[in-house]
Amino acid sequence: MYKYDEIDQAIVNERVAQYRDQTRRYLAGELSDEEFRPLRLQNGLYIQRHAPMLRIAIPYGTLASYQLRKLAEITRRYDRGYGHFSTRQNLQLNWPRLEDTPDILAELATVQMHAIQTSGNCIRNITTDQFAGIAPDEIIDPRAVAEIMRQWSTFHPEFALLPRKFKIAVSGSQQDRALVQAHDIGLEFFYDADHKMAIKVWVGGGLGRTPILGTVINEQLEWQHVLTYCEAIIRVYNLHGRRDNSYKARIKILVKALGIDEFRRQVDAEWAHLKDGPNTITEAELERVAHHFTRMPYDTLPAHDASFDAAIASNPAFAAWVKRCVHAHREPGYRAVTLSLKPHGVAPGDATTEQMQVVADLADRYSFNELRVSHEQNLILTDVRLGDLYALWENARAHGLATPNIGLLTDIICCPGGDFCSLANAKSIPIAEAIQRQFDNLDYLHDIGDLELNISGCMNACGHHHIGHIGILGVDKDGSEWYQVTIGGKQGSDASLGTVIGPAFSADEMPGVVQRLIDVYIAQRSDEERFIDTVRRIGVAPFKEYVYADKAGKKEAAHV
Template sequence: MYRYDEVDHRIVRERVEQFRNQTQRFLSGELTEDEFRPLRLMNGLYVQRHAPMLRVAIPYGHLASRQLRKLAHIARTYDKNYAHFTTRQNIQFNWPELARVPDILAELAEVEMHAIQTSGNCVRNTTTDAFAGVAQDELLDPRAYCEIIRQWSTLHPEFAFLPRKFKIAVSGSVEDRAATQVHDIGLHVVRNEAGEVGFKVIVGGGLGRTPIVGEVVKEFLPTRHLLTYLDAVLRVYNRFGRRDNKYKARIKILVKAMTVAGFAAKVEDEWQHLKDGPSTLRDVDVAHYASYFTDPAYDVLPSNPPELLEKQAAEPAFARWLERNTRPHKQAGYRSVVLSLKKTGVPPGDITADQMDAAADWADRFGYGELRVAHEQNLILPDVRERDLYEVWQLAKSQGFATPNIGLLTDIICCPGGDFCSLANARSIPVAEAIQTRFDDLDYLFDLGEIDCNFSGCMNACGHHHIGNIGILGVDKNGEEWYQITLGGSQGSHTTIGKVIGPSFAQADVPLAFEKIMTVYLEQRTEGERFIETVRRIGLDPFKERVYAKHH
């Protein structure tokens, strides 16, 4: 994991004291709400429906056990004993008292964490694959480059007032697990014909009001040119991005207006002034950051030890958890474990202080003191010995972390919705819970197979509903909450945007609509066909007909 140097420590400490002073001036009436707003947003502080909300950065989803314990302490001391992991690998506290937020930031600084640039019109947290560094299909460990991008983008004076927020995602694996195609910039590691490693640069993806899959502006960018090219892209956006209409201010709208070829040409023109300049990455620079992400001292172990196979054969529930909640590891004898935060009855992504402490203890006891936050809002133990998996499963069960539903219908990605967010049109948590309750039969879930379900409480699409195989969007109809359903979305290397199946549903009718959709799928699927494959093969009409059929 990356460790702060003295410059990092000083920057973060100074920002804390600066914000402490700004908060005191606001509370004493010296600063107006309008004056305070940009200051608090640059420190991750929103004013939500009931209380302030503080969003804390978890760079590229990496957490040390000591950091997770600090987050647990903050949840107990300053909040209501829990917090919420987001789809962008951050964590949110929903109930802090404004006057105490600077104290929270000071505590975060003690463990090399902060909330800088987690909101506002700036470059946000850089995200990547939660299995970076341990995945079997990795071409290049992207974490050193994520850290380089983080340092380049943090408090970058030229990009502190962009037309709109800006999100970058990096994928180092064959399979894109970082949703790079729906980010403002997606960087996908590729090899060229000469065998060199570089980045395919995708620009203009995004969800929200206008969902768009990003397009390739550069097929192969040598890694040394990463920062100069990013500079060029952001400069073009900063110059030409619309500031007159916040709904049309994102880079995806600019790329569409200019056309991909036109935008790419502007970037190339700008890049000529920057290419091979001071921001060009030298091998020594990359090696310096890569040195923070070296492998732990893995034990030499056999794969599938006999004790694991025995337990797997003897206990179907354990076998099921093993299948759904663990992933293959590049090191023989190890697996990565996904701790599910999707237990029925709990808002997706929520985690209690006790759960955080338990997960931190397991990271130390069964791994190397490190955890990851997945963009699916689950927590990951990246390095678990296969011989320890049975014990980890039993402990995970005791803490409510072992729902064996990863990748299944009830593993719902979900924003906090109208229960917390002042922007939301509708509540998402109770509807997600109703769907989970309706499909609580695990045998039935396993029979349905892999289905991505994503849920957003408003057009801002924090739940990424457009790229769910099934997506739900909360809409406002004359002051009432209704829910629109889309089918056919997908993420990964072949990202697609889902299509609306018809008129929206009242809250009580959503689980039944889901049941009808599943019935059509079970009737129509062929041997071994996944839900998304059936939707693509038969189209939306059979689903529409069943869902909207009148009762006689």
């Protein structure tokens, strides 16, 4: 992973000192709420329903074990003993005191971390595939370019006050695990006919109030020009994006209004002034940054391990965990491991101080001192020997980190919702917990198979409900919390947006609604179909009919 040089460290230290003085002046009454608001947002601090929320950046989802230990220490010292990993591969603290936030940022700076540009109308944390660098289907490791883009976008003066927040995702694998089509800019890396690195550029994607999948604006961009081309895109957006209506301020609205052909024409015209300029990436610069992402010191191992095979054969619980939580690796004898942050009864994505310390220890012992955060809100050890998997499993299980539900219905993506967020229309966490209780039989979950369920507490879609196989959106209905359901959404290279099945449901109805959706799937599926495959084959109507027939029947019974 990338290590700060003296310039990086000086910039972050200076920002901490600047923010410390700004906070001091605000607490002394020298700055008004309105004056302090943009200053705190530039440093990742929101004012939530009950307390401030501090969002800490984890660039392209990569953490060193010593950084995770620092996060654990901060959650113990300054928060309530836990943190929340978000769908942007960041960590959120839900209970810090405002007066402590300068000290938290100072602590982060000691381990090359910060909260810069994790909020506000700027270029946010650049995200990527959690398996970048080790996935067997990877074509190009995109992390070096992601790091160059992070450096380019951080403190970029021209883009410090965009019409709205701006999100970029990069992917270099055959299967898109970074949601590039659902971002303001999505970058897909590949080799062209001459075996040179090139980039397919998507633009205008995004979820929220108006969900739209992006459109390809450039089929084959030379990698050297990725900064200047993205700069041209953002300049056009910055010039024409709506500033009078926050609901219509995202780039997706501008692309839709202009049409992709006109938007591309304006981008190309702007790019003509930038191409081959100072922001053109040189081979030397790419090599310098790529040096931080070189191959780990893998041992030469056999493709199979007798002790691992024996443990699989003799221990069904271990075998179930391997099936769901252990992933293929490009190096023989190694695997990647997802540590589930979705045990039943816990808010999805939450990790305690103790669990963070345990994961840091596991990373040191088994995974070259490094780990990843996925946008599915789990933690990943990317480089584990086959022969170490059983010991790792025992340790992870002892600390609630080995629930074998990755990719299953209870591996729920969920925003903090109305329990914390002042923007939310409804609570998300209680709905997730109720669904987890409904489906607490692991054998049944494995029979259901791969199914993605996403929950958002409002139209901002921080839980990515639009692209869940089953999506749940909290809505306000006459001052009460209700939940709208979509089905048929999907992330990946064949991404799709879900379809609303009908009127919203009350909170206590939601576990039953999900159960009836599953009932239709089990009755209708064929061969090895996943839930999303069945929805795409038979359509939404059979699911809607069955769910609302039950609802109508209950109403009729109530009147008898």
